[in-house]
Structure formats: structure tokens, C-alpha cells
Amino acid sequence: xxxxxxxxxxxxxxxxxxxxxxxxxxxxxxxxxxxxxxxxxxxxxxxxxxxxxxxxxxxxxxxxxxxxxxxxxxxxxxxxxxxxxxxxxxxxxxxxxxxxxxxxxxxxxxxxxxxxxxxxxxxxxxxxxxxxxxxxxxxxxxxxxxxxxxxxxxxxxxxxxxxxxxxxxxxxxxxxxxxxxxxxxxxxxxxxxxxxxxxxxxxxxxxxxxxxxxxxxxxxxxxxxxxxxxxxxxxxxxxxxxxxxxxxxxxxxxxxxxxxxxxxxxxxxxxxxxxxxxxxxxxxxxxxxxxxxxxxxxxxxxxxxxxxxxxxxxxxxxxxxxxxxxxxxxxxxxxxxxxxxxxxxxxxxxxxxxxxxxxxxxxxxxxxxxxxxxxxxxxxxxxxxxxxxxxxxxxxxxxxxxxxxxxxxxxxxxxxx
Numbered sequence: 072x073x074x075x076x077x078x079x080x081x082x083x084x085x086x087x088x089x090x091x092x093x094x095x096x097x098x099x100x101x102x103x104x105x106x107x108x109x110x111x112x113x114x115x116x117x118x119x120x121x122x123x124x125x126x127x128x129x130x131x132x133x134x135x136x137x138x139x140x141x142x143x144x145x146x147x148x149x150x151x152x153x154x155x156x157x158x159x160x161x162x163x164x165x166x167x168x169x170x171x172x173x174x175x176x177x178x179x180x181x182x183x184x185x186x187x188x189x190x191x192x193x194x195x196x197x198x199x200x201x202x203x204x205x206x207x208x209x210x211x212x213x214x215x216x217x218x219x220x221x222x223x224x225x226x227x228x229x230x231x232x233x234x235x236x237x238x239x240x241x242x243x244x245x246x247x248x249x250x251x252x253x254x255x256x257x258x259x260x261x262x263x264x265x266x267x268x269x270x271x272x273x274x275x276x277x278x279x280x281x282x283x284x285x286x287x288x289x290x291x292x293x294x295x296x297x298x299x300x301x302x303x304x305x306x307x308x309x310x311x312x313x314x315x316x317x318x319x320x321x322x323x324x325x326x327x328x329x330x331x332x333x334x335x336x337x338x339x340x341x342x343x344x345x346x347x348x349x350x351x352x353x354x355x356x357x358x359x360x361x362x363x364x365x366x367x368x369x370x371x372x373x374x375x376x377x378x379x380x381x382x383x384x385x386x387x388x389x390x391x392x393x394x395x396x397x398x399x400x401x402x403x404x405x406x407x408x409x410x411x412x413x414x415x416x417x418x419x420x421x422x423x424x425x426x427x428x429x430x431x432x433x434x435x436x437x438x439x440x441x442x443x444x445x446x447x448x449x450x451x452x453x454x455x456x457x458x459x460x461x462x463x464x465x466x467x468x469x470x471x472x473x474x475x476x477x478x479x480x481x482x483x484x485x486x487x488x
Contacts, residue, residue: 084120087112088471091120092129092149096173096468097277100133100146121147129153129472149173154218154467157206157260158460159199160267160453161224163189163243163294164362168202169456170210173464175278177453179209184362192248195224200257219463220260223267223455224250225295227316236264243330263462267291268315270458271412271448272299277461279449280410287408288400289448290317291455292415294365296338296396300404318342322395340392343369343415346385353381366414373418394430401435401443412448423447 090110095101098109107117124130131150135143151174160167165184169177181202185194203220207213226240236251251264272281272289281287281301291297296318318338319331326335330344339345347368351358359365375382397409409431411424428445435443450457 084123085471085473087116087120088124088473089469091117091124092468092472095130095147096149096464099148101148102136102144102146104144106147124472127472151176153472155210155212155216156218156460156463156467157203157220158270158456158458158462159202159220159222160270160455160459161190161195161199161222162267162455163225164365166190166195166198166202167453167456168199168206169453169460170206170212171457171460173467175457175460175464177457178212179206180453180456181205181209189243192245192250192253195250196253196257199254203258203260214260217260218467220258220262221270221459221462222250222254222262222264223270223459224264225267225297228264228266236262238264261463261466263459263466265459265462266297266299267455267459268297268317269299270462271297271455272301272458273461274450274454274458275410275412275448276301278457279454280412280446281408284408286404286406287410288397288404288406289410289412290397290416292341292343292393292411292413292419294344294362295342297413298400300400300406302404302406317396317400320396320399322392337392337396341389341396346372346389349388350381350385353384369415370418373420390426390430394427395434397427397431398434401431401439405439407442408444408446410446410448412450412454414452416448417452 090112091106094106094109101109103114103117103121106121107114110117121130125132128150130147132145133148134146136146151172153173155170155172155178157168157170165182168181170179171177183198183202199222224238225243226238226245229237229239231237231249235249238245238248238250251262254262268289268291271291275281275289276287281289285301287301289299289301298315298317300315318341319329319333319336321333321335322337322340323335327339327345328334329336329339344365347359347365350368350372359368372382372385377383400406411427424445424447431445432440448454
């Protein structure tokens with residue numbers, strides 16, 4: 072019986088610590104009173120929890136709230152130096168690894184590009200490990216200061232019975248890849264793996280264009296096309312998004328062959344690789360030989376003037392078929408907001424949103440379309456890596472700042488150190 076009581080008290084303490092940390096992380100700095108209201112607990116509970124977190128070093132007093140004659144109230148926030156996290160963006164042609172503090176300030180980064188047409192799983196593991204070592208070296212941080220590594224990958228991500236992430240991506244020829252197991256053989260750091268479009272969505276939801284919106288779709292336009300669908304609020308603003316293989320929804324029955332093997336997929340019209348291949352075909356010229364050449368050629372296509380009829384045709388097809396795909400999503404999910412991101416999304420330039428909205432409206436029901444807000448992503452082309460880094464941050468917040476294995480606080484640097 073005493074054992075049960077000890078476990079219950081420990082669970083309650085960790086739950087209160089977790090709720091407090093979530094509120095501070097996503098909405099801080101906050102006073103004790105604001106924390107009690109937001110977390111739905113008493114002032115006494117907040118005082119006890121904050122006392123523990125302050126002694127532990129997980130939070131800091133960062134100032135005082137302006138007062139109208141009463142006693143000034145202290146403002147508290149997450150200690151950014153309490154731990155660090157690493158985010159990895161495994162693109163279809165390149166890998167970005169970044170190291171962040173707990174306020175998501177990038178402290179080091181490493182980018183590698185494949186010399187092959189597509190990344191192979193073994194090459195991914197080599198480059199991720201190389202990138203982790205590089206950002207640790209650049210920042211002067213040790214592995215003991217890292218709370219975890221988040222990895223955003225292309226394709227469907229499922230977790231095995233053992234809890235390890237397995238990736239399925241037939242569009243890049245991977246088949247079934249036990250990517251987490253392969254990485255664990257090379258690093259002892261805690262790992263979290265998710266779909267790259269979903270990590271982009273989480274970054275934009277926590278810090279960017281989807282912040283505060285409980286019904287949104289975040290679209291990743293790059294070599295391929297992906298989406299993260301957010302539907303409904305979740306407890307303490309944890310991720311409630313769902314990755315969607317948006318690029319492999321059919322927009323033309325019996326249309327162009329897609330890299331996945333199907334016909335008429337959106338990615339065959341709106342993915343960077345497909346757009347460049349289409350332009351090269353229209354111009355009867357050599358196909359782009361590598362990922363860097365694809366990026367350079369697409370930038371030229373998007374910036375071409377009206378005299379380049381073939382570029383105009385490719386761009387017209389991009390908007391037309393993206394409008395069909397997004398119109399379908401509007402009718403299915405009735406989102407309040409659609410966020411356009413990814414490196415291709417950022418490269419579209421001024422006027423893109425207005426043109427795209429017109430195409431979506433041609434394919435969506437009037438009522439959901441009338442309340443839809445279409446916006447650009449705010450976090451830049453590295454948002455997938457930032458979003459991946461939020462995966463270990465979420466684990467830290469869920470744990471109440473303690474290790475998952477026990478209730479013993481994890482020792483981390485304080486700001487003074």
C-alpha cells in the first residue's frame with residue numbers, strides 16, 4: 072500500500088511539473104498567478120512546483136511584471152541553457168543537422184548533400200552521425216548536455232512492437248527501413264523519428280504561421296510534396312497533427328507516372344523534381360543530373376519572364392494541380408488556415424498566395440473556402456530541422472523536466488554556467 076501511494080504522489084508531481092513547463096515553454100514568460108490559471112492548478116501547487124524547478128535549474132526568474140502599486144510579480148521562463156536538442160532534416164537529396172538551446176535558438180548547423188540521385192539509408196545514417204558530431208564540435212557541447220535528437224524523414228513512419236521507428240518510402244526506393252535501429256547502432260543519444268512534413272508542421276504550430284490555430288494544414292513543397300494536418304486542440308498544446316502523403320493523392324486519373332509507381336499523383340506535377348523534368352522535356356534538353364542542378368533549374372523556372380512559354384506552362388500546372396489537391400483537403404478537413412512552406416514554397420515569390428487561392432477556390436466548396444486563411448510559412452527553409460528538434464523538447468516537457476526512467480532530475484547547465 073505505501074508503494075502505491077508513493078507512485079501516485081510521484082505521478083501527480085510530475086504531471087503538475089509537466090503542465091507548468093508546457094505553459095512556460097509555449098506561452099512564457101509568466102507569473103505564478105498566470106501559470107496557475109493557464110495550467111488549471113492552485114497558486115500553492117504552482118509555488119511548490121516552481122520552487123522545485125528553480126532549484127533544479129529548469130526555469131529562471133527573468134524579470135518582474137509592471138505593478139500598479141502592489142508588490143511586483145516575478146516573471147519566469149524556461150532556462151534555455153538547461154539542456155540542448157538536435158534536429159535533423161533528412162530531405163530526399165540532402166541532410167541538415169542543427170543544434171538548439173531550449174528556446175530553439177540555433178547554435179550550430181551542418182548540411183550535407185548526396186552525390187547520388189537519391190539518398191540511401193546507409194548514407195543517411197552516416198551523414199546524420201557525421202552531422203551530430205559536427206554540431207557538437209562547433210558548439211563545444213558534450214553528449215551529456217543533449218536531451219535528445221529528433222529526426223524528420225520522408226515517407227510514412229510507423230513504430231514497431233519494440234517502439235522503434237520504421238520508415239516506408241517507396242517513392243525514393245527505400246521500401247521498409249528500420250531507420251531508428253540503424254541510428255541507435257551508431258549513437259547513444261535519445262532518438263525520436265517522425266515524418267518531415269509533420270515536424271515542419273509542429274515547428275510552424277509552436278512558433279510560426281500556425282501558432283494558436285487549432286485547425287490548420289501545413290504544406291511542404293520541395294523535391295516532393297507533403298502535408299501536416301492539425302485538427303482540434305490537444306492537451307497543453309502538444310502535437311495533435313497527422314502527417315499526410317499529400318503528394319501521392321491523385322489529381323489526374325491516369326495522369327503522369329509518379330516516382331511512387333502510381334499515375335497522376337500531385338507530386339508528378341508540383342514536386343520540384345517533376346517540374347524540372349517537365350521543363351527539360353518541353354525544351355528537349357538534358358535532364359538535371361543531380362539535386363543541386365534541380366534546385367538551380369527550378370529557381371530559374373520560377374523567376375523566368377513571360378517570354379519563356381515553357382516555364383509559364385510548368386508554373387501554370389503547378390498552381391492548377393496544387394489547387395486541385397488543396398481544394399480536396401479543404402473539402403475534407405475544412406481548415407481555418409493553410410500554411411505554404413518548404414523551399415519551393417518559399418521560392419514562389421510575391422503574388423503566389425493570391426494566385427493559389429484562386430485555384431483552390433475553383434476546387435473547394437464555397438462555405439469552407441470563405442473562412443480559409445492562406446499564408447506563407449514563417450520559419451524559413453530550415454523549419455523541418457527545427458520541428459524535428461521539438462520532438463525531444465516535447466519529451467522533456469512531458470517528463471516534467473525529469474528523466475523518463477526515474478523521478479531523478481536531469482542535471483543540466485544553468486545560465487550562469
